[in-house]
Amino acid sequence: MKIGKEKNIPTLSSYEISNFHMHSIDWLPIISNTRHDDFHINRIDDISDKKRFHVLPHRKTFHDFFFLTKGTSRRSKGLNSYEIKAPAIFFLPAYQITEHDMISEDAEGFYCHFHERILDIFPKGMLTERFAFFQYQSNPIVQLNTKIQDIIADILERLFTIYRGESSGKNLISLYLMTIFEELKSEMPEVVTKNRKSNFEITKRYKHALAKHIYDYQNITDYADLLNVTPNYLNKCVKTAIDKTAQDLLKEMLILEAKTLIKHSELNISEIAVKLCNQTPSNFARFFKKQTGLSPKEYAQTN
Numbered sequence: 001m002k003i004g005k006e007k008n009i010p011t012l013s014s015y016e017i018s019n020f021h022m023h024s025i026d027w028l029p030i031i032s033n034t035r036h037d038d039f040h041i042n043r044i045d046d047i048s049d050k051k052r053f054h055v056l057p058h059r060k061t062f063h064d065f066f067f068l069t070k071g072t073s074r075r076s077k078g079l080n081s082y083e084i085k086a087p088a089i090f091f092l093p094a095y096q097i098t099e100h101d102m103i104s105e106d107a108e109g110f111y112c113h114f115h116e117r118i119l120d121i122f123p124k125g126m127l128t129e130r131f132a133f134f135q136y137q138s139n140p141i142v143q144l145n146t147k148i149q150d151i152i153a154d155i156l157e158r159l160f161t162i163y164r165g166e167s168s169g170k171n172l173i174s175l176y177l178m179t180i181f182e183e184l185k186s187e188m189p190e191v192v193t194k195n196r197k198s199n200f201e202i203t204k205r206y207k208h209a210l211a212k213h214i215y216d217y218q219n220i221t222d223y224a225d226l227l228n229v230t231p232n233y234l235n236k237c238v239k240t241a242i243d244k245t246a247q248d249l250l251k252e253m254l255i256l257e258a259k260t261l262i263k264h265s266e267l268n269i270s271e272i273a274v275k276l277c278n279q280t281p282s283n284f285a286r287f288f289k290k291q292t293g294l295s296p297k298e299y300a301q302t303n
Contacts, residue, residue: 009097009260011059011212014040014113038115039173041156041163044068044107055100057264059211062115063127063134066090066100069153071107075100077140078256087144089152089184091133095211097260110156119174128204131181132188136207148187155180202229202237206246210253218254218277220246255291258284262300269296 010016014037044066047053057076066073068086075082075090076099084090086109092098094116116127128134133142144152155176162169162176209226217223223246224231235246254277261272273284288296 009057009059009257009264011061011095013061014038014115017058017060017113038062038118039163039170039177040113041160042111043160044103044109044111047103047107050103050105050107053100053103055098057097057099057260059095059097060092060113061094062113063094064092064111064113066092066111067109067152067156068107069109069149071104071109072102073100073104073107074102079259082141084141085143087146087149089133089142089144091138091140091142093128093134093136095208096136097256099264110160112156112159114173114177118170119177121171121174122178125201125204127181129201131185133184134181136204136211142184142188145187148183151183152180155183199237199240202227202234203241206234206238207249210249214253214257215276218250220250223250251291255288258288258296259292259299262296269300272296 066075066084067089068084070086072086073084073090075084075092077092077096079097082090086107119127128136132138133140159173159176162172205227206223209223213223213226217226220231220234224234227234229237231246238244238246238249258272258276261267261276262269265272267275269285270281273279273281277284277287279287285295285297288294288299292299294302
């Protein structure tokens with residue numbers, strides 16, 4: 001399915017995603033609820049026609065997680081597609097490209113969206129630093145045992161009650177969300193990270209900027225300016241944190257976006273070359289083939 005000739009992969013706010021979902025399914029994942037404009041939770045059970053469920057490729061300005069207690073689902077993070085089998089949670093950080101193309105008819109659970117500012121009672125940046133499942137390149141699926149499934153289900157039932165209630169309960173929402181993440185973290189093996197925290201932080205911010213501004217900037221200097229660092233320092237941080245260069249990550253993001261546009265938009269190769277890279281079609285084709293081993297046309301013909 002195509003996202004439309006006149007559009008990039010769209011980046012949606014919480015107010016825009018309801019209409020986006022309505023293009024393909026009779027389900028509003030976001031209730032118009034001004035008391036909770038930074039937090040929304042819905043039951044998967046409320047999707048009226050799961051056979052036709054298919055949400056086209058998009059980004060969101062907020063995080064989400066998909067808690068499945070029964071059934072199966074299929075969803076992507078970047079270009080990777082994942083089969084989600086209950087009991088499990090699928091996490092998607094803000095500004096990541098995703099497509100959600102299947103939910104089984106017996107699926108049950110909750111779909112939760114939240115903006116990071118709902119957690120402003122906690123230190124800034126805590127979400128991605130402390131919880132691996134919110135990191136850019138992490139595996140988005142956390143499989144659950146019965147004990148942790150029941151704990152999280154109870155908390156989400158409480159959040160659902162607060163969401164539909166009369167008062168905002170913002171602090172309660174923040175605390176319950178963080179409790180979910182801490183419960184999951186306690187069940188996961190500790191991941192040893194590199195000891196240079198500043199390098200990791202700059203790299204994380206750079207990845208976020210790439211996902212958010214890839215149509216605006218295509219050189220390292222611009223991103224260094226956004227992050228208030230020098231290009232050399234940015235490159236040093238990225239190299240130390242993940243053993244790649246800043247240019248490597250920029251190329252990866254350009255290729256990810258190009259592949260998504262080739263597969264899911266009605267833009268031709270020439271239009272993608274200009275829209276994404278401001279390049280001639282021949283230069284874009286050479287860049288694409290060098291990075292992927294395929295020409296844009298050959299990639300379009302792959303499954």
